[in-house]
Amino acid sequence: MADTAAAPGLRLLLVHAHPDDESIGQGATMAKYVAEGRGVTLVTCTAGEMGEILVPELEHLAADRDDRLGEHRRGELDDAMAALGVTDHRFLGGFGRYRDSGMKWHEDGHAIAADDVHENAFWHADFTEAATLLVEVIREVRPQVLVTYDEFGGYGHPDHIQAHRVAMYAAQLAAAPSYRRDLGPAWSIAKIYWGAISESRIREGLRMLRESGDTTTFEGMDPDGTLPPMFRADEDITCEVDAGDHVEKKLDALRAHRTQITTDGPFFALSNNIGAQAFGREQFVLVHGAPGETDPATGWETDLFAGIAESAD
Template sequence: MSENAAHRLLLVHAHPDDESIGQGATMAKYVAEGRGVTLVTCTAGEMGEILVPELEHLAADKEDGLGEHRRGELDAAMRELGVTDHRFLGGFGTYRDSGMKWHDDGHAIAADEIHDNAFWHADLTQAADHLIAVIREVRPQVMVTYDEFGGYGHPDHIQAHRVAMYAAQLAAAPSYRRDLGEAWDIAKIYWGAMSESRIREGLRRLRDEGDTTTFEGMDPDGQLPPFFRPDEDITAEVDAGAYLEQKMAALKAHATQITADGPFFALANNEGQLVWGRELYRLVKGVPGEVGDHGWETDLFAGVPAG
């Protein structure tokens, strides 16, 4: 993080790669502008699917080395984005990826068997205390995390939401855990979002071009997953298209989780500036600042005094 940065952003994510997918361009843009960017990752993603055949031996049911490998992927991704302050909640290995399975309705739910120190089982207050210490140290004016459903139901995303929101509330209470630092009230809190209208537009163009495999099964005119939100729910758009290349490089760094011929890169080649370079948010705490032509804020720090 830039020393003594006047504006400071804290992001709370569940696994390595979530940050690059959701806010990679924003992170790169703010770093380039000299703003402070701190990432807290809650687990090492030990239960993730491995998309690199020669690394399948790292799977949880084999050598169980994926978490350490993804730690290295996260380091590489942060170098691409220029982020120097990234931490694991409570320290690396404190909380393990909980895993997931798919519900018949198409969203994620908790797996049948969960590790003893899985993040999903974390004590909320203890986990929040780890984050409170970071909040009071960094003193961010803005925090970004998931919505209450974690975007698509993953238990670790939901837990990250709960921990982040609870920690933000407790961190502002002067009488709570004075040993964790001086109280700090985060001025603005956002939940990451994706535009339903934009993904429909992008999908429609791909289908018109004969591409039926990118986001296979998604109908441009049908029901979409819950992490795509109607435009009226969105309150901020950070146009970081100039940093799309850095975002794509960060995604490539997460090689065990994201394939170079996958949907992120297919859309990047076609609708990258619109879909991935302009990152969207829902303001859930704080007062909106100046808005742009679309009626959305164009800067997460809009209306927030520097300092």
């Protein structure tokens, strides 16, 4: 168990499904809080063994060949966390405890479980067992803030949905004094957020891409049309962290995930067109706890720790 007396006064825990999800969703926020001396802990639920490989010379690592992609992505995650400055990152239950479940695309455009799912897949995990493994982390780290996915996992990936369920249940169990006393004193997380992408922000970015002549990035998305469910109406957003000063660290973290993300892919195109400051703004939905001070212009918080005293242990 960590020496909590030496722990930073404000601590953030993020629960993600695969390596790269954290850098895509909250990479700039993570880097910002590390730079400010706040505690940042990442828990990744699988090693992403079923991911698509975008580097031709590494295609032999695929699940249907050497099945060593998870080991490789573990190294990519290490490099990404080094870029962000995060020193506390773990796999739920230890590396290899749960396997990437894979996915396929539904005709409606969102992800669903694949036809064949490995017996050790996270999607098949014993729910209480997985949540208890996270309870152990929560009681050790004692975060005031938890960030995970929404109930749909952003775009429907079964591992994202499972990570959401496990994180939300673990937060409840960790706060119950009678539950697994052997895992340490109960800890109640003050604020829980779901990662989000503002609809107005993505429309702004898409519009700039299209005006620049780019019709292939986020192909099929119309700046003025219907957007996929991963984008949230602004009325649902409750916090936007401006970490524009740390966007280069986020981009370096994305580059580290080279089997999954290409430098000529959509995230880099979006960054190039809307600018670093805009790309470094990351949005969230508060689903548990009291909101803190907000920006009068947007009505959104600007800090996940807003309203939390640093000495709150």
